[in-house]
Structures are given as C-alpha cells and as structure tokens.
Amino acid sequence: xxxxxxxxxxxxxxxxxxxxxxxxxxxxxxxxxxxxxxxxxxxxxxxxxxxxxxxxxxxxxxxxxxxxxxxxxxxxxxxxxxxxxxxxxxxxxxxxxxxxxxxxxxxxxxxxxxxxxxxxxxxxxxxxxxxxxxxx
Numbered sequence: 004x005x006x007x008x009x010x011x012x013x014x015x016x017x018x019x020x021x022x023x024x025x026x027x028x029x030x031x032x033x034x035x036x037x038x039x040x041x042x043x044x045x046x047x048x049x050x051x052x053x054x055x056x057x058x059x060x061x062x063x064x065x066x067x068x069x070x071x072x073x074x075x076x077x078x079x080x081x082x083x084x085x086x087x088x089x090x091x092x093x094x095x096x097x098x099x100x101x102x103x104x105x106x107x108x109x110x111x112x113x114x115x116x117x118x119x120x121x122x123x124x125x126x127x128x129x130x131x132x133x134x135x136x137x138x139x
Contacts, residue, residue, distance in 0.1 A: 004036045007101045009111035017065040024130045038076040039104030079103040091115040101125045
C-alpha cells in the first residue's frame, strides 16, 4: 500500500515521537505501507522541519528522521493535474504525487485536503484514521 504524507504530519512526527502522527511512520518502518514523495515534497519536508525545529524544538535534530525517509521513500515524478484541485494551491503537489504513485491514501490534518474526500480515487484521511485502518 502506497501513501503520501502531508508536511504537517511529517513535522509533527519528526519532533514529537509519542504523537499520533509518529505512529503512521511506525507503520512505514514495519513495512505495512510505502511512502511516496516527489523532489518538491522532500524539499518542503526539509525546509519546514528545519524552520520549525529552530523555533519550537531547538534541542531536537530532524535530520536523521528525514534522511531515513529519503532512503525508504518511493521517489516519483508528479503527474500533471491540469487545473488546481484544492482550495490551497500548496496542496496540489501532494495530489500530483498521489496520482503518480497510485497511492491509496493521503495522510493529513489539512482541512483543505480533507475537504476533497476522495480525488482520483485516493482516500484523504487524518493520521488517526489511517493508523486505525492499518492497526485496528
């Protein structure tokens, strides 16, 4: 099963190991799912994690977590979407990645993405919903 993870979930998982968001990455580590990314998404992950880390968690380094993700993730070329699909244009790279990788889920806490429900047949769910789907 292939998934795409929004940056808000990744950043939370990187800095708060006991968070629900981190449990989604435990499923990845246990090979119950595979993370798909694009170069644009990897860049966003790193930039935002470093920026938030400096501000909110200066004692924690997200680099090992991000390096691990880069090693295990499936790197894809984004599919063209045509017109903007989400209310927030910043969400379209995640949709393009999901379409390119034939992902089954996008895991996010972003209300604009969650409002889309199931574009291109991809379920958009919260970390809690995703974890409960794989670990009932």
